[in-house]
Amino acid sequence: MGQLSGPTDPTADAHWEHSHPRKGFFTDTSICIGCKACEVACKEWNHNPQDGNLELLGSSYDNTGALGASTWRHVAFIEQGGERIVEARESGRALVNLGMPRIGPPTPASPAVADLAEADTTPPDTADFRWLMSSDVCKHCTHAGCLDVCPTGALFRTEFGTVVVQDDVCNGCGTCVAGCPFGVIERRSNGTVKVATSRDEQHAKHPAVPNAGIAQKCTLCYDRLVADETPACAKACPTTSIKFGDHDDMVETARERVATLHTQGLTEARLYGANENDGVGGTGAVFLLLDEPEVYGLPPDPRVPTADLPRMYRRAGMAVAGMAAAAALAFLGGRE
């Protein structure tokens, strides 16, 4: 058993002896164009079945909804008016003012806003309206809630510091689903998904829904990593919004990028998951966001539940002692 919380090297914690650098993503949402190439590439590479029944969800251009057992990349679309943009810029500036590490003095005025007032050069990011697009993915946490609570050992820490489900071991108990503070991992149902009738023959040969009944999530393309390949989503991303590489380089890149955006007056830019002192010990997949995390459907202060496990066991031990004492008392006091 390794550390339950705080900064650590998860690969060493899992007793890997050879030293692979920890791999991770940096998803820079400021240059995401919402093309969903990552979603498609992920589905194709990992043979993930259709998720749901192709409904229109009525949430901008997002008809995927959320990460799930068969959706390992999810592009969020958020439409915002001017008021909300100001709020985002303020909350970002408040973060800067907190005196986080590596921050220069906050820019007093926003040159970008002033520029936009004179010439309408950047239509998608005017002060009146903006469209946020963000490709969400499993965070591959340093302290992964799903991995900690898995009773079978189906979830394991790879040599790249990522978290992967072994399909042939998982028995679908579902504990990991509740254990994930980001709502990423899910048990795949063998549900009601129908394939088109014209393709019946093609699909009759192999099961329409592989791995039904077991927990599924992003593997950070473990099969590609062992062959020294880039994960499918990062490979497919046309704007390099999804970057892949060594985790330390990703964090470094993310910090440079957010500093650049701040100097351009975009104080709404902030990093998510780059702090190894946070509740999950930092994430393997780091994000640059342009508003508060909950706007994107991310938890604002996630904490791996296992961090409190020693306390829970202590409390349970006290309860067990209490139960034994009550039973003893019941018999000793009950002689009649």
Next chain:
Amino acid sequence: MTLSEFDSFRPPEPARRRRQDGKRGTGRRRDNGDGSREMPMVPEPEFTSYYGRPVVKPAPWGDDVAAYLFLGGVAAGSALLGLGGQLTARPVLCRNARLGALAAVSAGAVALVKDLGRPERFLNMLRTFKVTSPMSVGSWILSAFSAGAGVSAVAEIDRMSGNRLPLGPLRKVLQAVEGPAGIEAAVFAGPLAAYTAVLLGDTATPTWNAAHGELPFVFVSSACLAASGLAMVTTPVRETGPARNLAVLGVVGDVVAMKVMERRMDPIAAEPLHQGKAGSMLKWSERLAVAGGLGALLGGRNRMVAAASGLALLAASALTRFGVFEAGLSSARDPRYTIEPQRNRLAARRAAGITGDSITTAG
């Protein structure tokens, strides 16, 4: 947002939810975006989410698991009563408690296996022992408990059937290990009753996680009163004195632990315990527990009153488990219960000057 002719086809935007205690958010100050004034460190709590979709996923557990929480408690308490009966020469109480423990733990285990996504792989639960996984620890506790409960109950069945089970020379072995098996089951009874609370507490499900400090006390109390209730239903009153005592202790523990738990929890995360189906189940659970406890205390020597009280106690325990279970699932389905407590605790830490542990950073 836009003025297109297709606007009428847009679904209605989800209403922004406000705090339900009547306080309306005052909105944020927007008059100082130029940085000329110090920004508020703690923004007004205003709840935003991604189209009202949940942040965390609820455990994919059906009523089977809630039923197991109840049955596991009944089995655990019964094993303790069985050991008590064994040590204090109350043969009927001992027999009924042992049989009850085996029946409850078997039904519970079947419910657990049935709830798996791949039931045929249930033995994978025992392919490793993982102390960070309450489910793994619990599987081993359940196995150890079942061994003891099974052996002692089979010995009772053999005795009841007049030594007719086809045991052959094993009968002597069975009779020799019967007593130790009852002790072994009782040793694992407490852990069996308490680990399920750790299992629920060690999740990102807001209401369960917020309750993690006190939930073990609620669950062991509930186990005590449920098993006592079962004994009061099955066993003549001349042997159920200790069960009545345990029932009263269990009711007191259950009611007190529940109140303490609700007070110490994050107030927002505690809301699902009072709302909807879970709220009414927990309300009735408390009423039935108190009624059953009073019945056991005042009229427990009357066979009819004892049986009725026992049934009330069993129902109370089942409602406690289903209520807590349901409250947790509904807290996971509503993003508010994930986002608001997290925002509040983050803001509180920042107000206290702790700024180094946020997942969101400016650089």
